[in-house]
Amino acid sequence: xxxxxxxxxxxxxxxxxxxxxxxxxxxxxxxxxxxxxxxxxxxxxxxxxxxxxxxxxxxxxxxxxxxxxxxxxxxxxxxxxxxxxxxxxxxxxxxxxxxxxxxxxxxxxxxxxxxxxxxxxxxxxxxxxxxxxxxxxxxxxxxxxxxxxxxxxxxxxxxxxxxxxxxxxxxxxxxxxxxxxxxxxxxxxxxxxxxxxxxxxxxxxxxxxxxxxxxxxxxxxxxxxxxxxxxxxxxxxxxxxxxxxxxxxxxxxxxxxxxxxxxxxxxx
Amino acid sequence: xxxxxxxxxxxxxxxxxxxxxxxxxxxxxxxxxxxxxxxxxxxxxxxxxxxxxxxxxxxxxxxxxxxxxxxxxxxxxxxxxxxxxxxxxxxxxxxxxxxxxxxxxxxxxxxxxxxxxxxxxxxxxxxxxxxxxxxxxxxxxxxxxxxxxxxxxxxxxxxxxxxxxxxxxxxxxxxxxxxxxxxxxxxxxxxxxxxxxxxxxxxxxxxxxxxxxxxxxxxxxxxxxxxxxxxxxxxxxxxxxxxxxxxxxxxxxxxxxxxxxxxxxxxxxxxxxxxxxxxxxxxxxxx
Numbered sequence: 001x002x003x004x005x006x007x008x009x010x011x012x013x014x015x016x017x018x019x020x021x022x023x024x025x026x027x028x029x030x031x032x033x034x035x036x037x038x039x040x041x042x043x044x045x046x047x048x049x050x051x052x053x054x055x056x057x058x059x060x061x062x063x064x065x066x067x068x069x070x071x072x073x074x075x076x077x078x079x080x081x082x083x084x085x086x087x088x089x090x091x092x093x094x095x096x097x098x099x100x101x102x103x104x105x106x107x108x109x110x111x112x113x114x115x116x117x118x119x120x121x122x123x124x125x126x127x128x129x130x131x132x133x134x135x136x137x138x139x140x141x142x143x144x145x146x147x148x149x150x151x152x153x154x155x156x157x158x159x160x161x162x163x164x165x166x167x168x169x170x171x172x173x174x175x176x177x178x179x180x181x182x183x184x185x186x187x188x189x190x191x192x193x194x195x196x197x198x199x200x201x202x203x204x205x206x207x208x209x210x211x212x213x214x215x216x217x218x219x220x221x222x223x224x225x226x227x228x229x230x231x232x233x234x235x236x237x238x239x240x241x242x243x244x245x246x247x248x249x250x251x252x253x254x255x256x257x258x259x260x261x262x263x264x265x266x267x268x
Numbered sequence: 269x270x271x272x273x274x275x276x277x278x279x280x281x282x283x284x285x286x287x288x289x290x291x292x293x294x295x296x297x298x299x300x301x302x303x304x305x306x307x308x309x310x311x312x313x314x315x316x317x318x319x320x321x322x323x324x325x326x327x328x329x330x331x332x333x334x335x336x337x338x339x340x341x342x343x344x345x346x347x348x349x350x351x352x353x354x355x356x357x358x359x360x361x362x363x364x365x366x367x368x369x370x371x372x373x374x375x376x377x378x379x380x381x382x383x384x385x386x387x388x389x390x391x392x393x394x395x396x397x398x399x400x401x402x403x404x405x406x407x408x409x410x411x412x413x414x415x416x417x418x419x420x421x422x423x424x425x426x427x428x429x430x431x432x433x434x435x436x437x438x439x440x441x442x443x444x445x446x447x448x449x450x451x452x453x454x455x456x457x458x459x460x461x462x463x464x465x466x467x468x469x470x471x472x473x474x475x476x477x478x479x480x481x482x483x484x485x486x487x488x489x490x491x492x493x494x495x496x497x498x499x500x501x502x503x504x505x506x507x508x509x510x511x512x513x514x515x516x517x518x519x520x521x522x523x524x525x526x527x528x529x530x531x532x533x534x535x536x537x538x539x540x541x542x543x544x545x546x547x548x549x550x551x552x553x554x555x
Binding site: 036141142143145146147148149150153175178197201202203205206207208209211212213214215221224236238239241242244245246247248252253256257259260 | 273324327345346347348349350351352353354355369372373375376378379380381382383384385386387388389391392405407408409458459460461462463464465470471492493541550551553554
């Protein structure tokens with residue numbers, strides 16, 4: 001594939017200066033999203049060697065304040081009663097070209113939707129909101145945890161979008177579009193999405209993707225349709241995002257073989 | 269383009285009589301998975317196995333030929349095979365997954381590979397995705413109504429179900445044949461099928477179905493590098509008898525005709541959805 005060759009070439013000629021800068025901003029999250037990023041194993045090193053400099057990540061590096069960056073991977077939701085958290089998310093928006101809500105908490109609130117305060121020693125910390133309640137978010141990576149492969153794909157595509165040639169930019173733009181559309185769609189998620197936006201819309205065809213995607217096995221397929229145990233659901237947004245009837249972009253999907261090869265190629 | 273990208277297309281059938289005996293058509297899916305299992309191309313396959321209720325499939329992970337044989341035959345109702353896709357890489361410990369499914373399920377597999385949102389480790393473990401042709405599907409209760417009310421046959425006594433030549437057919441164990449015109453079945457179709465724009469599993473590695481080939485044979489599209497590798501080896505190993513598609517009746521013309529009809533009809537449904545209400549429409553997953 002041409003794109004693959006071009007990526008290789010760009011990388012060979014300009015190994016360091018052409019990297020994008022990426023930061024990990026940790027709000028009210030569990031660090032599981034960052035662990036998921038690290039679970040790309042040698043793939044993470046490949047990304048850091050060739051495509052991205054990690055300019056900020058309190059867990060991994062000693063940079064104390066949010067710097068300028070191309071991509072901010074924001075993990076966790078925001079506690080409205082925690083002043084520094086509110087400041088941080090605003091600062092992340094100011095300093096980053098692209099803000100990514102990494103994982104269910106940043107995108108949809110996830111388990112922090114259930115917070116209601118009353119615990120020592122900050123009983124007043126009771127209100128948690130997904131980051132899009134406070135800032136504009138460019139792109140969502142839903143899931144609790146988000147998958148290493150999805151984070152990897154977004155990093156590669158962000159690199160191509162910011163540093164690639166026209167053809168690469170076009171591919172990356174097409175790839176990232178549905179994840180950007182998810183960010184536009186809203187910041188509320190639940191197993192109920194399968195009812196509101198798939199079954200109730202006459203779109204469910206009973207494939208079972210939602211049941212596989214659910215991290216807490218809250219979805220079972222009964223007579224071919226999802227049945228949601230809403231008291232088990234943690235509101236991560238994975239089921240709807242994984243459903244092939246939430247978004248299915250034929251322009252990208254029809255190229256699945258070439259794109260898979262491209263990703264494999266740049267990670268080698 | 270209604271038939272998708274493919275490297276080659278033939279009419280084929282398995283050379284294994286045991287497989288052919290209970291196969292819907294040419295036994296392509298069962299034979300190709302059986303060979304892939306034996307050769308280590310896959311270490312398990314998600315198939316539509318039997319359940320407690322007659323003709324109601326249950327997705328299972330087959331790791332033996334016996335389990336594959338038990339899943340032979342078309343069940344005209346929903347089998348949520350993708351529900352097992354992640355579990356196959358977890359408690360089953362598979363590294364090379366085979367999966368069979370309808371066109372929409374092949375789409376789900378590819379989406380899980382390109383956008384793995386709740387599907388950690390799935391993208392690299394799809395070894396062989398076999399798609400079947402599919403015009404539409406039915407909820408289980410629809411199948412019950414079609415077979416028991418319209419065909420007047422008990423589901424328990426049915427040996428084979430088939431849609432072909434404009435009719436829905438039920439064959440019983442004791443040799444009776446019942447048939448009803450397809451137009452009777454239309455109201456029982458799964459509504460989600462009416463927005464489907466794929467007839468011959470365009471996104472599979474290998475796709476197969478009855479249309480185009482003579483009875484007892486299947487039409488087979490080999491689409492991807494993965495598909496070509498597995499198919500080529502299986503042919504070399506003598507698993508299949510093949511004929512050039514140009515030499516069989518009714519051949520590719522009929523496949524193209526039916527694919528075009530399905531896509532045209534469903535595209536119209538999608539367009540109608542855009543203006544379904546008054547100044548409001550229904551959601552379109554493709555834009």
